[in-house]
Amino acid sequence: MAEEHAAEHDGHVPSRKPYFMVWAALMIFTGLTVWVAGLNLGPFNDVAALIIAFTKATLVVLIFMHVAHSSRLTKLTVVSGLVWLLIMISLTLGDYVTRGWLDTFAANR
Amino acid sequence: MHSSGHVALQHHFDDLDTQREASTFGMWVFLCTEILFFGGLFLLYVIYRQRFHGVFVQASRHLDVKWGGINTAVLICSSLTMALSIWAAQINRRKLVVVFLLVTMAFGATFLGIKAIEYGDKFHHHLVPGANFHYACPPGEECHPEQAQIFFSLYFCLTGLHAMHMVVGLGILSCLLLPAWRGRYNAEWHNPLECSGLYWHFVDIVWIFLFPLLYLIGRHVA
Numbered sequence: 001m002a003e004e005h006a007a008e009h010d011g012h013v014p015s016r017k018p019y020f021m022v023w024a025a026l027m028i029f030t031g032l033t034v035w036v037a038g039l040n041l042g043p044f045n046d047v048a049a050l051i052i053a054f055t056k057a058t059l060v061v062l063i064f065m066h067v068a069h070s071s072r073l074t075k076l077t078v079v080s081g082l083v084w085l086l087i088m089i090s091l092t093l094g095d096y097v098t099r100g101w102l103d104t105f106a107a108n109r
Numbered sequence: 110m111h112s113s114g115h116v117a118l119q120h121h122f123d124d125l126d127t128q129r130e131a132s133t134f135g136m137w138v139f140l141c142t143e144i145l146f147f148g149g150l151f152l153l154y155v156i157y158r159q160r161f162h163g164v165f166v167q168a169s170r171h172l173d174v175k176w177g178g179i180n181t182a183v184l185i186c187s188s189l190t191m192a193l194s195i196w197a198a199q200i201n202r203r204k205l206v207v208v209f210l211l212v213t214m215a216f217g218a219t220f221l222g223i224k225a226i227e228y229g230d231k232f233h234h235h236l237v238p239g240a241n242f243h244y245a246c247p248p249g250e251e252c253h254p255e256q257a258q259i260f261f262s263l264y265f266c267l268t269g270l271h272a273m274h275m276v277v278g279l280g281i282l283s284c285l286l287l288p289a290w291r292g293r294y295n296a297e298w299h300n301p302l303e304c305s306g307l308y309w310h311f312v313d314i315v316w317i318f319l320f321p322l323l324y325l326i327g328r329h330v331a
Contacts, residue, residue: 014196014199014200014296015196016193016196019189019192019193019196020189022189023185023186023188023189026185026188027182027185030178030181030182030185030320033320033321033325034174034178034325034328037321037325037326037328037329038328038329039329040329040330041329045326045329046326049321049322049325049326050321052321053317053318053321056314056317057314057317057318060188060310060313060314060317061310061314063192064188064189064191064192064306064310064313065306065307065310065311066303070133071130071133073130073134074133074134074137077134077137077138077141078137080141081137081140081141081144081145082144084141084144084145085144085145085148088145088148088149088152089148089151089152089155092152092156093152093155093156096156096159097159
């Protein structure tokens with residue numbers, strides 16, 4: 001009866017398989033990020049590292065943290081956390097990255 | 110089959126499903142504050158990194174990719190066993206829940222042990238920011254010890270805050286052991302396990318970003 005309940009909850013039947021697959025993917029991506037970092041790709045080293053890290057994080061969030069099978073409220077909360085992070089990063093960098101521009105304007109005047 | 114008389118059901122919830130949804134939501138709201146908590150430090154890293162790019166790449170080569178990589182693998186394994194302990198609860202395997210919790214804690218302790226070796230190594234080589242900081246520049250390269258000190262300050266702040274979260278995580282998991290042994294977590298109710306797992310996985314995700322950003326940025330030069 002208890003198992004029945006777990007199965008009925010969001011149609012999520014407990015299975016180990018996805019966890020092992022995510023584990024294997026995370027291990028492979030870790031090797032991949034070490035390998036890619038050894039190549040000289042210029043600014044794309046950072047791009048590659050971040051793409052791999054975001055892919056790994058997404059796998060953990062969706063499968064290990066069960067967000068793939070969770071309610072829309074939970075999904076919305078996860079996404080909102082990322083949106084706030086994005087606001088903080090983009091506004092702050094918008095300031096720092098453009099500070100040198102003021103000197104350029106002053107020089108051209 | 111709503112269990113209004115369940116032992117885990119708090120009086121202010123109608124049923125276990127509502128209670129589960131509310132605590133999962135609450136945990137994620139907390140994790141959102143954690144994203145911004147670590148996010149602030151990551152942002153600081155990004156700002157200094159674009160300002161002192163060359164020195165950050167140079168200083169990063171002082172970190173040991175081997176230990177960092179092993180620790181990444183250790184945390185990934187700990188996340189797997191954490192997820193498996195919830196799976197064990199879902200199929201009502203009481204002892205297996207405890208075993209997976211213990212294995213998860215062992216991986217967590219291994220991570221902290223390796224971190225201690227690394228920190229000891231940094232102390233030994235005078236790479237801890239402060240009065241005894243001494244940065245020997247690679248011969249023939251541009252040298253800015255004060256900028257390198259900023260890199261190591263960020264390294265210790267980020268990994269230190271992360272290590273503190275690992276210690277807290279170990280504390281949380283240790284609190285789950287006894288209830289798990291008593292069979293409190295089963296297919297019907299295992300949300301304390303679930304929410305603690307969310308915390309544990311979050312700390313793993315932080316490390317997933319820390320590893321390439323701190324350890325690997327100088328690798329293409331060396």
